[in-house]
Amino acid sequence: MILYKSEQRVLGRSDCLQILSQAEKDHPDAFERARDHFVAFVDPAAYYKPYPTVAEINAVNSAFTEWVLFDFDFAQATAAERAGEPLPEAPQTLVEAYAQGDATVKELARTQFFSTFWVIAQDPKRKLSVMRETRTCRDFEVSCDLISTRRNWTSGTVNARIASVGGRWVSCGRCLSHDSAPSEPQPACMTQTDPERESSRFIELVRELEGVNGRFVATARAESFWPA
Numbered sequence: 001m002i003l004y005k006s007e008q009r010v011l012g013r014s015d016c017l018q019i020l021s022q023a024e025k026d027h028p029d030a031f032e033r034a035r036d037h038f039v040a041f042v043d044p045a046a047y048y049k050p051y052p053t054v055a056e057i058n059a060v061n062s063a064f065t066e067w068v069l070f071d072f073d074f075a076q077a078t079a080a081e082r083a084g085e086p087l088p089e090a091p092q093t094l095v096e097a098y099a100q101g102d103a104t105v106k107e108l109a110r111t112q113f114f115s116t117f118w119v120i121a122q123d124p125k126r127k128l129s130v131m132r133e134t135r136t137c138r139d140f141e142v143s144c145d146l147i148s149t150r151r152n153w154t155s156g157t158v159n160a161r162i163a164s165v166g167g168r169w170v171s172c173g174r175c176l177s178h179d180s181a182p183s184e185p186q187p188a189c190m191t192q193t194d195p196e197r198e199s200s201r202f203i204e205l206v207r208e209l210e211g212v213n214g215r216f217v218a219t220a221r222a223e224s225f226w227p228a
Helices: 013-026 028-042 054-070 103-111 145-149 199-210
Strands: 113-123 128-133 139-143 157-165 168-171 177-179
Touching (some): 013 028, 013 054, 028 054, 028 199, 054 199, 103 157, 128 157, 139 157
Parallel strands (some): 139 168
Antiparallel strands (some): 113 128, 128 139, 157 168, 157 177
């Protein structure tokens, strides 16, 4: 566990918007390439509707924000601007590139991952939920007001991005989705296996939920909310 002199904060909406605004100002071409790639890959169904709802537009914008912050290889996209400079050995995301001296953002960037979970238990008073990752069957006690209060989310599965901040797991993404299809939780695994970070996992799910040809676009229902 990393100990800090002051309590660590969660990366909030204002932080996300500040990073996006600065990145767009510093690297407009790379940012535009990211947006073009996202729209071409997802092909949002909302863009084909004459009168999309506010929630549908917010869902597309929130998905782009989460993807470009946490999954898009920003170092590769800006390589042409930094001719002669060596690229990082591993892909570098936007949130990693703009972490600078902020201990919270650095830790969040290092530990964040997106995956599918079973919600095993909920404690609304403490805003905590026990979430079991479906690939490793590892349990995480996650702080998130929304997940802890949605009673129906204890059936089916929840797709979420979480990160460790100051020794506790928190929901850090802007998009949460619940799949109501029956899914029986597997027994918890006692070994602390770290889930693999797959940068394509999130955008592929977004395409299925929000893309014009997505498998779930006909039954998906978008809600506008900003997780605490």
